[in-house]
Amino acid sequence: MTDPLHELADKQAALGEVRGAPAPDPVNAPMIRHWLAAMGDANPVYLEQGVAPPAMAQVWTMDAPRDRSPVDDVLAALDDAGYTGVVATDCGQTYHRYARLGERLTPATRFTDLAGPKRTALGVGFFATWNVTWYDEDHRPVAEMLFRVLKFRPPEVGKPYPLQPAVNQDTAFFWEGAKQGELRIQRCADCGALRHPPGPMCPACRSTARTHAVATGRGTLHSFVVHHHPPVPGRELPFVVGVVELPEGVRIVGNVVDCPIEKVEVGMPLRVTFRPMDDRLVLPLWTPEEA
Amino acid sequence: MLSGRAAIGGIGATEFSKESGRSELRLAAEAVLAALDDAGLSPADVDGMVTYSQDTNQEIAVARETGVGDLTFFSRVEYGGGAACGTVAHAAMAVATGLARTVVCYRAFNERSGRRFGQPNAGLSGEPTSQGLEMSWHVPYGLITPAAWVAMFARRYMHVYGATSEDFGRVAVTMRRHAATNPAAWFHGRPITLEEHQASRWIAEPLHLLDCCQESDGAVALVVTSAERARDLRRPPALITAAAQGSGAGQMMMTSYYRDDMTGLPEMSVVARQLWEMSGLSPSDVQAAILYDHFTPFVLTQLEELGFCGRGEAPGFVRDGGIALDGALPVNPHGGQLGEAYIHGMNGIAEAVRQLRGDAANQLAGVTNVLVTAGTGVPTSGLILSSG
Amino acid sequence: MTPETLPETLPELAIDLTPTLIVSTALATRDFTPVHHDPAIARAQGSKDIFLNILTTMGLVERFVTDWAGPRAVIERVDVRLGVPAYAGDRLTFGGTVTSRAGGRVTVRVHGRVSLGDHATGTVTLKEDGRC
Secondary structure, X not given: OOOHHXXXXXXXXXXXXXXXXXXXXXXXXXXXXXXXXXXXXXXXXHHHHOEOOHHHHHHHHOOOOOOOOHHHHHHHHHHHOOOOEEEEEEEEEEEOOOOEOOOOOEEEEEEEEEEEEEEEOOEXXXXXXXXXXXXXXXXXXXXXXXXXXXXXXXXXXXXXXXXXXXXXXXXXXXXXXXXXXXXXXXXXXXXXOEEOXXXXXXXXXXXXXXXXXXXXXXXXXXXXXXXXXXXXXXXXXXXXXXXXXXXXXXXXXXXXXXXXXXXXXXXXXXXXXXXXXXXXXXEEEEEEOOO | OOOXXXXXXXXXXXXXXXXXXXXXHHHHHHHHHHHHHHHOOOHHHOOEEEXXXXXXXXXXXXXXXXXXXXXXXXXXXXXXXXXXXXXXXXXHHXXXXXXXXXXXXXXXXXXXXXXXXXXXXXXXXXXXXXXXXXXXXXXXXXXXXXXXXXXXXXXXXXXXXXXXXXXXXXXXXXXXXXXXXXXXXXXXXXXXOHHHHHHOXXXXXXXXXXXXXXXXXXXXXEEEEEHHHHOOOOOOOEEEEEEXXXXXXXXXXXXXXXXXXXXXXXXXXXXXXXHHHHHOOOHHHOOXXXXXXXXXXXXXXXXXXXXXOOOXXXXXXHHOOOOOOOOXXXXXXXXXXXXXXOOOOHHHHHHHHHHHHOOOOOOOOOOOEEEEEOOOOOXXXXXXXXXX | OOXXXXXXXXXXXXXXXXXXXHHHHHHHOOOOOXXXXXHHHHHHOOOOXXXXXXXXXXXXXXXXXXXXXXXXXXXXXXXXXXXXXXXXXXXXXXXXXXXXXXXXXXXXXXXEEEOOEEEEEEEEEEXXXXXX
């Protein structure tokens, strides 16, 4: 990679681990008590044994005076390149031991990796990964964290999504459901037949009395296309559209997202996810169901 | 019964191009005059007109331009390219029932230099009409182009029958080979290889660029009159032995993904059933087929729905040379829409007439019956034309 | 409950994400970023409302697992893939299953869902009866 972003990332990674300032306060009972109360965590072990909940590792150094870490320059360069959006994607913590009351932790940060540009559901972006290790006063690691964020180029703010559905009294329930995080399937109030796409009259019994079921949100990919050309307004190319078969017995069309295109295959299990496209439209989309 | 009552007595067309440089109405008028001239008739003889509901040229406008006087019959046929053979079916019904004596069917557009059907149109889901609502289950997800709509069926067909992109490619290669020796074809003298097909860029996987038909400017017109009168015209008649329209249960426009089976075209099966019943013929009685080829996968499906081979057998049929000029069922000797021009299926009907007359560019021997189909993935139509 | 009889599926934990919970946990984790306590700023930045900070997500995953495993369990590792935001007014429901158990070490697959989908999915590794 020879572009400036990867060059900078390589340079920052080569710095290795950079130590920050030690925690302003030692590990202490009041902050632990405050944390446990806020989390609703009734585990007595911490205060009884004089140790901190391990997930507090980062809390001890949140108020430390911050020197510039090797990560900051990379994130700033991404901002300058237009990748101003940020969303954390992964957080992994390893605890060598629980921190004890009275000890003072010192963080050290190492920039690990910059991957991209990649197309994501949020837009084109880079995944930046770094590691933080908290050391005790004997320079032994107490806890480690891997943290990864996606820095993305946000869609133009306030711009309405150009591919809006037409909606009428026969279909509004579906789109309202999507806004509320529900995948709704029309159900005949008389014979109970489920149906998608919906319509004003039950083709099975001709009833016009309608209600809906909320789908489990699981599905199987029945067929799909990878759209490459021509460009489609509001969409980054290429993108995947599939026909999804639901266990409820109906099919629905939607995008398959958060999955490398080469991994998409007929028969793969999927789970629904809801994505706001603009102020007024939420689309039910599909992600791989973890095994 | 409609069979044998009416005939196509004249065909006419403009040149096929990428930029006609003329208005669509002018193209329509030119093609209509050419078809009347071919039949040896004058505009004064015309009393009926039929076109596609998508055509931008109203019947009365074409009548004004060509000096046609009173019209006693006019009709529009719905559903995009599925209308092609339907225009002839409507004209034949009008002639057979006495509503009109001489009906002109036409299709004219600048589909390359004007509005291109392959470009995304967010307006498809703009209004809560039944069609706008139907499109609203697809357009918001970017499923908005004909290539992508067809690709969805194609992927399922591949999955179920083990068909490959090469199987689609062989259709394109055959059509381009036919077009290469048809001087009227845009791709005259420009055949392709299967390797070129495979190397062409993705449009909507699993469809490559060369799985998609071209975009064309042009117009075609046909003159339909009674079989009896057609025999007295300048050129030999093409008898309308069967004409049919069809849609299937759960039908949608290009997106019938919600029916049990996504590997077939039930609407074409509806058309096929009527064509064979009305004509009394069977697949072995036709010497050539004009199959609508906007995208290669549906040529395979049509071979199966029409009964030329069994379910899932079309890839093998094509691999064995079945659709070539010397094959078991020569398909689109003019090169189809992949090779000659995309005039929404109307140019294929003209080719069927030429094959029956014996004056086609790639003339087949002993042609007495030709089957023609219209747009696929939509409610469609078909014809069996016979030498008279 | 002894380790041998621990069920393979963890009891569900549903947490109503009141503004109080979002704000108090943000402060308890020393995270003063406005999107975790100021609805106007959160909305101005394109969010629906204030939302849970990541430190809290990690803390709640830990709580969910130790509620089940008991005070003798020692957490060794938490790996979380972060998904949709957990907004105020929503409900965060945790579920989990034991995926391996060997040599006193248990791995639990965990997911935390909100109405928009998966907020957090991941694995937690713990010693059933360890020294912290």
